[in-house]
Amino acid sequence: MSEVKGDTLTHIDAEGHARMVDVSEKAVTTREARAEAYITMLPETLAMIVDGTHKKGDVFAVARIAGIQAAKRCSDIIPLCHPLMLSSVKVELVPELDSNQVRIETICRLSGQTGVEMEALTAASAAALTLYDMCKAVDKGMVIHTVRLLEKKGGKSGHWKV
Structure with a gap:
């Protein structure tokens, strides 16, 4: 979705064409975003993952790597995202046995001129998709x-939290 400044969409030019926002005049600040995703499954599937008996190996390790890689490649997936030099990507996978699901939480961080919300969301999504695939x-x-998105910090708009 395009960012709105006043009554103008920043990802749309005067002729209505899509464009990447120019962030060259924005201040470099520390920015961080947290996102989450869930994947619900059969109790037997979750038990297999938790017990480490899945024939494909450590499912959580692969999903964690997929999430990190997806955050790093976000601009290749989401057309108008800026390529970012992330300083940190964390992917936590927490089995919730009582509800037969895995909670995935991601945190992306950098010092830069644009936020990392899309990277955190992409990491959570890719980790969930990898769990599904495996x-x-x-x-x-x-x-x-x-x-x-659970939370974002930094930049002109400041701190936002669910």
């Missing part, structure tokens, strides 16, 4: 849900 042979009914 487990689909045993559980095709998994559901990825509640992908959302």
